[in-house]
Amino acid sequence: MDKNTIIRFEHVTKQYDDDPPVLDDVSFEIERGKFYTLLGPSGCGKTTILRLIAGFTEPTEGNIYFNGKVINNVPPNQRQVNTVFQDYALFPHLNVFENVAFGLRIKKMKESEIEVKVKEALRFVNLEGYENREINEMSGGQRQRVAIARAIVNEPEVLLLDEPLSALDLKLRTEMQYELRELQRRLGITFIFVTHDQEEALAMSDEIFVLNKGKIQQSGTPTDIYDEPINRFVAEFIGESNIVPGKMIKDFLVEFAGKQFECVDQGFHPNEPVEIVIRPEDLEITKRDHGKLQVRVDSLLFRGVHYEICCYDQDGNEWLVHSTKKVGVGDEIGLHFDPEAIHVMRLGETEEEFEKRLGAYHEVNHEK
Numbered sequence: 001m002d003k004n005t006i007i008r009f010e011h012v013t014k015q016y017d018d019d020p021p022v023l024d025d026v027s028f029e030i031e032r033g034k035f036y037t038l039l040g041p042s043g044c045g046k047t048t049i050l051r052l053i054a055g056f057t058e059p060t061e062g063n064i065y066f067n068g069k070v071i072n073n074v075p076p077n078q079r080q081v082n083t084v085f086q087d088y089a090l091f092p093h094l095n096v097f098e099n100v101a102f103g104l105r106i107k108k109m110k111e112s113e114i115e116v117k118v119k120e121a122l123r124f125v126n127l128e129g130y131e132n133r134e135i136n137e138m139s140g141g142q143r144q145r146v147a148i149a150r151a152i153v154n155e156p157e158v159l160l161l162d163e164p165l166s167a168l169d170l171k172l173r174t175e176m177q178y179e180l181r182e183l184q185r186r187l188g189i190t191f192i193f194v195t196h197d198q199e200e201a202l203a204m205s206d207e208i209f210v211l212n213k214g215k216i217q218q219s220g221t222p223t224d225i226y227d228e229p230i231n232r233f234v235a236e237f238i239g240e241s242n243i244v245p246g247k248m249i250k251d252f253l254v255e256f257a258g259k260q261f262e263c264v265d266q267g268f269h270p271n272e273p274v275e276i277v278i279r280p281e282d283l284e285i286t287k288r289d290h291g292k293l294q295v296r297v298d299s300l301l302f303r304g305v306h307y308e309i310c311c312y313d314q315d316g317n318e319w320l321v322h323s324t325k326k327v328g329v330g331d332e333i334g335l336h337f338d339p340e341a342i343h344v345m346r347l348g349e350t351e352e353e354f355e356k357r358l359g360a361y362h363e364v365n366h367e368k
């Protein structure tokens with residue numbers, strides 16, 4: 001194992017009773033000192049991964065490694081990991097200082113040392129001078145910072161954050177996104193952050209794991225995931241996208257919407273049925289005859305920075321366009337895009353779904 005790897009999941013499955021597994025044969029590695037985000041819809045298994053890392057639950061199958069050692073049965077208090085919970089879980093009857101000092105007192109640390117460490121943790125989260133405040137005199141954002149100070153005071157190697165910003169209003173949430181990112185850089189420890197908000201994940205992470213139904217669909221940097229989604233689920237979950245059925249003709253040539261288009265090579269076989277993604281901001285409005293696609297404007301919405309324009313081609317495919325150009329409903333226009341804007345994806349999320357959709361594709365084409 002690479003010495004930069006701090007946590008490794010090896011074929012980890014978590015199952016309760018006879019229910020379908022909550023996590024299904026999941027393997028991944030987490031490197032030291034990076035900001036990771038687990039992103040996915042409700043119930044996909046994000047919190048379960050955090051609980052397994054923290055030691056609040058054990059895997060049904062597989063192994064979890066921390067610094068190269070299996071930790072499946074190591075109790076939470078013996079792991080170099082702390083968690084910041086969604087509801088902060090602060091003690092309302094203790095002031096800020098005592099909330100942060102709590103874990104150190106349990107460890108029977110010397111009073112003078114506690115003083116130094118608590119002050120330092122509060123300085124890290126910009127709460128110097130708030131030591132004697134009561135928790136109920138603190139705002140939502142300040143409470144969040146107390147919770148973070150408490151979690152970093154004993155210098156864990158990994159900080160787990162379970163939707164820590166979800167209780168905050170949008171403005172404060174955005175501010176805290178910057179603060180958390182900055183804090184991670186200054187501390188230099190690994191953060192594993194859970195969210196179901198794709199914009200938050202794109203803005204904050206070094207690496208994102210996109211989960212669905214107990215499986216990691218894709219992992220990579222925010223730009224990898226946005227520019228090269230591996231399947232329809234990821235493409236639809238992250239950002240807005242136009243997804244249409246297509247077929248690979250040969251390397252650098254793909255067919256969709258009844259035409260063939262030059263594209264960049266993405267490792268698909270000739271004649272392989274695929275799905276095509278083009279992001280709305282990669283479509284450019286032109287005169288009808290100048291466009292690679294000819295479409296009719298169905299509706300438009302003004303979104304401030306751009307218009308969101310919904311069009312249809314002659315095959316009935318919907319094309320969403322983000323453009324600063326204003327067009328009228330009913331206009332016949334052209335859409336231009338570069339070969340690089342065409343991203344080709346495999347059919348279906350799982351092997352089973354892939355086979356099913358491939359079968360359906362052949363059936364339709366055979367009947368033609």
Ligand SMILES: Nc1ncnc2c1ncn2[C@@H]1O[C@H](COP(=O)(O)OP(=O)(O)OP(=O)(O)O)[C@@H](O)[C@H]1O
Nearest residue numbers: 016019022040041042043044045046047048049196
């Ligand atoms: N102790 C338990 N017993 C049975 N099922 C459980 C238990 N804990 C979690 N689950 C189930 O595991 C699945 C995944 O839960 P998990 O909390 O990991 O999802 P999540 O992705 O964090 O969702 P959310 O965004 O809603 O918090 C859910 O279907 C949940 O009902």
